[in-house]
Amino acid sequence: MRTFTLFAAAAIAFAPAAFAHTQDFSVGxxxxxxxxxxxxxxxxxxxxxxxxxxxxxxxxxxxxxxxxxxxxxxxxxxxxxxxxxxxxxxxxxxxxxxxxxxxxxxxxxxxxxxxxxxxxxxxxxxxxxxxxxxxxxxxxxxxxxxxxxxxxTKTPDYKPLEHVPENRVYVPVQAADAFVKAWLAFSHGKVESDDKAVPATEIGAKQGTYRRVRITSGYGRLTLFVTNGHLTWPYGSELTGYEVGDLDATLDRARQAGAKVVVDTHAEGGRRSAMVQFPGGYVAEIHADAK
CATH class of the missing domain: 3.10.180.10 (2,3-Dihydroxybiphenyl 1,2-Dioxygenase, domain 1)
Structure with a gap:
């Protein structure tokens, strides 16, 4: 059984039996x-x-x-x-x-x-x-x-990614701890950060704060946005955040390929982030390390 380390400000209560009776089914x-x-x-x-x-x-x-x-x-x-x-x-x-x-x-x-x-x-x-x-x-x-x-039926064989994307999940306050507890137990993941008071301006609001939890596991990265649901479009409609080496060059390619930048480049938790809507309506967050 793996050892789990939580870097949250307050520890999340777990049921030890859940870990004892599940295994890690992730592949990569x-x-x-x-x-x-x-x-x-x-x-x-x-x-x-x-x-x-x-x-x-x-x-x-x-x-x-x-x-x-x-x-x-x-x-x-x-x-x-x-x-x-x-x-x-x-x-x-x-x-x-x-x-x-x-x-x-x-x-x-x-x-x-x-x-x-x-x-x-x-x-x-x-x-x-x-x-x-x-x-x-x-x-x-x-x-x-x-x-x-x-x-x-036939096991696939894909090479590792250059950058692992993140699953961007929005949940209400009342469900956040239950989601984190369940996902950690199933994924055998760990909490990389649990920030309780992130400026809500990072996700389009004019004021206030929200909670952001970042988790890694064999299924990749997951970022949990715990909000009151007062979100402006397109926040909450994006499913995935894609990390790239050069954000500006990526956005230029997106525009040239018929996609629309629907949220301009801005700071979000140590990143430079933007939102793009592709033909057909799919919205994606794209980011690069601010450093």
Whole structure:
């Protein structure tokens, strides 16, 4: 069993039994994807713009059923040095609750991972099912955070990322501790920082503070934004934050590729950060170390 160190100002209470009866099912951050749903007519424009901005390439587009009930969507994986996205262009109505899950995490065993999530506070939103290339499930965490867990029939082999992206999760105050406790127990992660009074101007507000928790694990990085919900668009609509070496150059490429900078460059917790909206509507945060 791993040793967990919390750098929070106040310790979070854990149930020791949760750690004793779960294992780490993570495979690596290079296998974790953000789920992007766009209209079929916008898929090609989105993929072209995303690749032009971050580099990388897309797999061949296929038409498939990726839900346990009848549906049809185009599907492709866009792999970049700073993170991957699974792109869906549904040709039929999207069956509930698909489209509300934010990320797909590769695990060593879907069925056992779901049981482990249940044991530490996650709920099974979509029970495990077979898809054309593997097996999937969707888990709901405290605060209404939905994540897909998946496995492939044929084990993939992706090279490590140049920069690991962050899952940007917004939750209400009342659910924050429960989410952190459950996610740490499931992911076998650690709290890198827990700042209780971050200036809310960093996330678009004119005044006030919010709590920001940063966690790392075998699933990559996760940043938790604990707010009162008084957010201005696009904050809260972005799913992922992408770290890059040169923010200004990346934003220039994004503009040239048809994306819009919807939040200009600003300081956010030791970073320079901006928000971009790609063709089809997908919003992403992009940042670089302020140093």
């Amino acid at each position: 951050a290079q296998y974790d994807s953000t789920h992007v749903y766009v209209a079929p007519q916008d898929v090609d424009a989105f993929v072209s713009s995303f690749v032009a901005t971050f580099g990388g390439q897309s797999t061949k587009q296929v038409v498939a059923t990726v839900t346990p009930t009848p549906s049809s969507t185009t599907s492709q994986l866009v792999q970049t040095p700073v993170g991957i996205v699974s792109v869906f262009g549904f040709r039929t109505p999207v069956p509930y609750p698909f489209g509300q899950e934010r990320t797909g995490y590769l695990v060593t065993n879907v069925d056992e991972a779901v049981k482990a999530a249940n044991a530490v506070g996650g709920a099974t939103l979509v029970a495990p099912f077979d898809d054309p290339i593997g097996r999937d499930a969707v888990v709901a965490w405290p605060g209404g955070v939905n994540m897909q867990l998946y496995s492939h």
